[in-house]
Amino acid sequence: MKPAYLHHYVRFVAACTFVLLVAGGLVTSTGSGLSVPDWPLSYGGLFPPMVGGIRFEHTHRVIAGFVGILMLILAILTWRVETRRWARFVVLGALLMVLLQAVLGGLTVIYLLPDPVSVSHACLAQTFFCLVLSLTYFTSLEWKSGARFDSIGAAALKRLLILTSALVYLQLIAGAVVRHTQGAHGLALHITLAVAIPLHALFVVRKISCEDALSVKFSSHALCIGALAMLQVFLGLGSFYFTQMLKRPDDVPAGLGEVLFRTAHQTNGALILSLCVLLTLRCHRLLRRAS
């Protein structure tokens, strides 16, 4: 298999990982995390009755298993066809990450959702998605043979993107803490960063649009981040309304609105993070400081 097909395969893995993220988000949003009390089997078998919360939890496990197999195949393929040594180790790291993620998932079930494990499971999921998306870039034509160009604002833009990505990652952790402690912890930091990050996204868009060379190459990517950051504010307000203001009684299952807002908020957060990381990589790869 030629390396060009490797890129397409990695893109397929990234797409499946995205679906897995959504499935995982649905598990938390519907409160189905403990609907299957055993692990790795489900009610002692591979095919439990798909009723109630089991539909979400077991589907999540099945997709996770599928992504694990895809990653194993990717690791084998990369080791065979990829000539760059560092890329092989990145794929190996991603494979280890997905295995660790499986273990964390099992621990959440066996130990009845301890907050630190649930938060780690959520954060590692998004980190893994970022890594897989980065792999799509590392195997892309732009990485291998994209033309580097000079930019006056190269250094400043790189710093801004690293800072923005770091803030988004911190927001991801705060969001996971809020989500898995039902708002008991992390809410103040999460709201503070919810104000800071859209501003940073605007700074990035502005920085890129100020210079023609940057604008031509990166403006659509930056605008995408900006648009998603604005959308995230709306989704966050909706999630806040459902979880903190509506005060749904415990015996009333989460409605469609709540599930959609909370899952979309979590998934969109993952997209923002991965696009920020991707843009950071692209700038580091292609930009040279103009002398």
Place this chain on the structure above:
Amino acid sequence: MKTFRLFWIIVFALTFCSAAQAAALNGKVVFEGAAPAPEKLKTDADPTCKMIHPDGLMSDSVIVNANGTLKNVFVYVKEGLPAGQKYEAPKDSVKFDQHGCQYSPKVFGIQVGQPLEILNSDDTLHNVHSLAKNSKQFNLGMPIKGMKLKKSFEKPEVMVKLKCEVHPWMGAYAGVLDHPFYAVTGDDGSFSIKNLPAGTYVVEAWHEKYGTQTANITVADTDQEASFTFKAA
């Protein structure tokens, strides 16, 4: 002969006295205000539950009886029992059933160490997750009709929530105590705590939605009456 007769008189007198010094605390839990409209719960998530309740289920978190009293209030002695007194946990299990995709009973009392027998009477799978803070939590899958499991609680806790992680509308509460002086109001809103030794107690009434009310009660050698009133939010 006289000594023998005197001996038995004393024995009977002591027995009568000790029995007379334990009494019952009886009462009602009244609800003031308009009863909240129960929320309708969809059971679509499970075809078996949907078949049992084709029109959905009504939330049972607040049940106001026809006589204006409140059902499922846990009433118990919170303070005042003799220090150091130990009450042996009954060997009989408290029965806890999953029937018609609902838990039964909704609210119950149990002593520390007393067996809780959990039964699945439904033709679908359930699980029981205890959200105890003071005792070890459990999350048990019960996929088969007729399946029984036994558990117990190691420490007192008012109240321990039990929920089904498969069917999110299913919830129950267990009052775990280290003594037997508790009761749960039924369809007439009444409660009766029997064999309470003479003394002054703090008695608490707990409701899932309306919180707690306490009262100071002095029990002597006759049955005592007490009532609690919860108001609509």
